[in-house]
Amino acid sequence: MASIEFVVIEAADTAAADSFYTAAFGMGGRVRVRASxxxxxGFRGFTLSLVVPGPATVDGFVGRALDAGAVALKPAAKSLWGYGGVVQAPDGTIWTVASSSxxxxxTDTRRIDDFVLQLGVADVAASxxxxxDRGFDVAKSYGxxxxxxxPPSSPVKLALYGRRALAKVAGVSAEGEGSHRLAVGSDAGPFTDPDGFVWEAASS
Structure with a gap:
């Protein structure tokens, strides 16, 4: 059963990116940074999502991200499905922080229940x-x-959306081109998927 061990964010200023992620999210080894x-x-075709226990924890993570230099794309607010907000890190990576509650x-618990890599793809069924075919189990599927x-035990979960749908969730235009500025460390790698996302062996 395949799983994701970490994601690599590629940034022009690695020292600044490392400092931001330590201050904002404290993700440890699940988020790594390298120079690129x-x-x-425009939109790089993916977002990273923190699923947390409740609104106070959402506000805590969003507040720390903004204090560390992020830009608010969607202020934290209630919705039909729960409570959440969207920020863009100084290196350009888009993060959502959400709770179903x-x-x-x-109480801001600072607890992260799930860390999810959300990929915006051209064809959800094909992806x-x-x-x-590369060993991933389907946990949920909506056509x-x-x-x-x-698996539930994976350090990083994977979700697939249509590209335009994911951009709408993030509050940005779906237009974008060039590098994704992302690599995925997994026991399923190495490969490049149909949308150009690069996967690497987790041991690399």
Whole structure:
């Protein structure tokens, strides 16, 4: 059963990126940074998502990210599905922080229940088949709209959206080109998926 061990964010200023992620999210080994100046513009086709216990924890992570230099794309607010917000890190990576709970206990636990890599793909059904062929189990599947992959124990979960749908969730235009500025460390790698996302062996 395939799983994701970590993600690599590629940034022009690695020291600044490391400092931001330590201050904002404290992700430890699940998020790594390395240098890259590959051209990239607009939406990079992915987001990283923190699923947390409640609204106070959402506000805590969003607040620390903004204090560390992130830009708010969607202020934290209630929705039909819960409570969440979207920020963009100084290196350009988009992060969502969300909870299925709308009840605010007033306690910021700083606990992360799930860390999810969300990929915006051209064809959700085709990408689902691609990843299943590489050892990923399907946890949830909603036709051509949304798929969750990977075991519950995976340090990083994987979700597939249509590219435009994911951009809408993030609050940005779906237009973009150039490097994704992302690599995925997994026991399923190395390979490049149909949308150009690069996967590497987790031991590398």
């Amino acid at each position: 100046e590959e051209p990239t513009t 709308k009840k605010d206990t007033g 689902k088949r691609f990843y299943v 051509r709209k949304y798929v969750e992959l990977g």
